[in-house]
Amino acid sequence: MSNYIPTIGVEVHVELKTNTKIFSPSVNGYGQMANSLTNVIDLGYPGTLPTLNEEVINLAIKACKVLNCKIRREMHFDRKNYFYPDNPKNYQITQFETPIGYDGYVEIEVNGKTKKIEIEEMHIEEDTCKSTHRKDKTLLDFNRAGVPLIEIVTKPCMESSEEAKLYLEKLKELLFYSDISDCKMEEGSMRADANVSIRKNESDPYGTKVEIKNIGSISNVGLSIEKEIKRQEKLYESGKSFKEQTRRYDDKLGDTVLMRVKETGNDYRYFPEPDIPYVYITDEMISNVEKTIPMLPDERRSKYIDLGVSPFKANKLVNNRSLSDYFNTLLDSNINFDIASNLLLGDISGYLNKEEKVITDTTLTKERFIDLVNNIDNNNLSSRNLKDILSKVLESNSSIEEIIKTSGIKNITDDSKIREVIVSIINNNPDSVNDYKAGKDRAIKYLMGQVMKETKGSVNPKMANEILLEELNK
Amino acid sequence: MKDKLTKEEVLHVANLARIKISDEELEKYRVELKQLLDEVEKINDVEGYDEERMIAPWSDNTTLREDKSSDMLDPKEVIKNAPKHSGNYIEVPVVIGESEGA
Numbered sequence: 001m002s003n004y005i006p007t008i009g010v011e012v013h014v015e016l017k018t019n020t021k022i023f024s025p026s027v028n029g030y031g032q033m034a035n036s037l038t039n040v041i042d043l044g045y046p047g048t049l050p051t052l053n054e055e056v057i058n059l060a061i062k063a064c065k066v067l068n069c070k071i072r073r074e075m076h077f078d079r080k081n082y083f084y085p086d087n088p089k090n091y092q093i094t095q096f097e098t099p100i101g102y103d104g105y106v107e108i109e110v111n112g113k114t115k116k117i118e119i120e121e122m123h124i125e126e127d128t129c130k131s132t133h134r135k136d137k138t139l140l141d142f143n144r145a146g147v148p149l150i151e152i153v154t155k156p157c158m159e160s161s162e163e164a165k166l167y168l169e170k171l172k173e174l175l176f177y178s179d180i181s182d183c184k185m186e187e188g189s190m191r192a193d194a195n196v197s198i199r200k201n202e203s204d205p206y207g208t209k210v211e212i213k214n215i216g217s218i219s220n221v222g223l224s225i226e227k228e229i230k231r232q233e234k235l236y237e238s239g240k241s242f243k244e245q246t247r248r249y250d251d252k253l254g255d256t257v258l259m260r261v262k263e264t265g266n267d268y269r270y271f272p273e274p275d276i277p278y279v280y281i282t283d284e285m286i287s288n289v290e291k292t293i294p295m296l297p298d299e300r301r302s303k304y305i306d307l308g309v310s311p312f313k314a315n316k317l318v319n320n321r322s323l324s325d326y327f328n329t330l331l332d333s334n335i336n337f338d339i340a341s342n343l344l345l346g347d348i349s350g351y352l353n354k355e356e357k358v359i360t361d362t363t364l365t366k367e368r369f370i371d372l373v374n375n376i377d378n379n380n381l382s383s384r385n386l387k388d389i390l391s392k393v394l395e396s397n398s399s400i401e402e403i404i405k406t407s408g409i410k411n412i413t414d415d416s417k418i419r420e421v422i423v424s425i426i427n428n429n430p431d432s433v434n435d436y437k438a439g440k441d442r443a444i445k446y447l448m449g450q451v452m453k454e455t456k457g458s459v460n461p462k463m464a465n466e467i468l469l470e471e472l473n474k
Numbered sequence: 475m476k477d478k479l480t481k482e483e484v485l486h487v488a489n490l491a492r493i494k495i496s497d498e499e500l501e502k503y504r505v506e507l508k509q510l511l512d513e514v515e516k517i518n519d520v521e522g523y524d525e526e527r528m529i530a531p532w533s534d535n536t537t538l539r540e541d542k543s544s545d546m547l548d549p550k551e552v553i554k555n556a557p558k559h560s561g562n563y564i565e566v567p568v569v570i571g572e573s574e575g576a
């Protein structure tokens with residue numbers, strides 16, 4: 001058990017899903033030929049002027065709303081000055097004095113308790129060009145220069161790597177669901193830095209802060225924080241101190257590596273960007289954005305659970321946006337939602353993954369899906385038989401009844417017929433019956449297998465199981 | 475009021491601008507930069523300067539641009555003005571290890 005209390009804050013950069021860049025009409029795209037998505041503004045040519053993209057403001061307002069931030073109604077941009085080849089203007093346009101969002105929060109579940117992760121501020125800025133460092137040269141691709149970003153900064157309010165991971169997962173889910181960003185950490189559209197310090201007691205001042213930069217995945221955020229806490233503990237325990245510094249996580253090494261020791265405060269000489277006058281956020285802008293916010297993941301989960309879907313399955317549905325959107329269209333219908341969620345997550349997902357499709361690519365309209373669920377609910381169709389007709393269900397427009405009829409499937413729902421089959425199986429398997437009576441549960445499985453074999457899977461398993469137990473216990 | 479900047483102040487500015495300066499230049503800039511700063515300081519004497527800072531000459535809302543793309547540069551044009559290039563990439567001296575920007 002560690003003697004130290006970790007303090008963790010997280011900064012996340014998220015690329016916004018716009019058509020064009022923040023200050024220029026160049027395309028905002030990924031994976032294109034190097035330097036093919038640029039114009040003179042992105043390249044920082046003298047005499048060019050930035051024009052602020054309306055959609056960036058809308059998406060930033062949306063992010064404020066889903067992250068429960070207050071919205072600053074009067075704001076401006078600032079210049080952050082530095083010399084580095086990733087930004088030929090020698091300044092980055094960002095928000096220093098008047099970040100658009102502040103005092104927000106995200107709720108996470110830690111050990112069954114809800115914890116609020118407080119968001120200090122959220123600001124808008126431009127991304128820099130992408131530099132690739134080779135041994136003897138650095139290569140620059142300006143396709144990323146000017147891509148709109150929001151940076152979301154938490155207070156130092158997390159106490160474990162687990163909390164940091166849960167926060168990032170929640171943040172990603174919220175921003176993805178509200179179409180603010182595609183949040184792909186592997187493509188760099190979501191990038192996380194973590195600030196880590198440790199101290200002995202709550203009453204002590206914070207320990208020396210170490211920033212871990214550009215961590216490439218949520219799981220690595222967890223690993224790097226754990227490693228960093230251990231490293232700091234070791235130093236303090238051996239009586240050493242260290243300077244504020246920036247480190248990065250080395251995946252191969254499985255540890256953090258020093259990048260640089262922080263010099264006496266970064267001298268970015270911020271000043272207001274004179275090329276972009278004030279931006280005023282009106283009530284109308286906010287209410288227009290609010291209309292575009294879809295039902296968010298937490299609300300979806302609790303709605304599904306209220307309708308009888310298990311928490312595990314509700315979560316699985318929410319993890320698949322297209323299935324969850326589809327499920328949402330059914331919420332006001334009167335069906336067995338447990339069966340509906342089983343179908344979507346089971347056979348239908350299997351088919352969609354195999355065919356590399358999403359559910360809206362299939363012919364399964366809401367009405368046909370409801371029919372399908374009801375047919376299973378009424379024992380007209382067993383899940384075993386569904387497999388045989390699945391392609392017809394998803395690729396044709398025939399009614400579910402017609403597909404069942406023409407496929408020659410007849411589910412045995414007649415109690416007496418099932419009983420007849422079961423009695424004969426019991427009579428033919430006296431050993432298994434004795435095993436069952438001796439308390440061997442495996443015998444039941446074997447007998448059920450015989451029932452399914454005999455009826456070619458055309459009985460409702462639940463019904464057959466009940467009758468089997470009845471007959472065995474006679 | 476001192477009439478010169480300290481050596482450290484000038485070296486700090488030189489470092490931010492990524493330029494090397496000789497001892498002779500250092501002494502010259504201690505005086506010249508101080509004179510420049512003094513000129514700028516005079517703005518503080520303007521009546522009402524501190525009361526309401528404006529970042530633009532007018533307080534109207536900035537005009538927002540519709541999120542529609544327009545013509546972009548051919549990568550060949552982009553690399554034309556670069557001193558060096560490697561394929562479609564602009565090439566610069568290796569910068570790893572220096573302080574990163576944003």
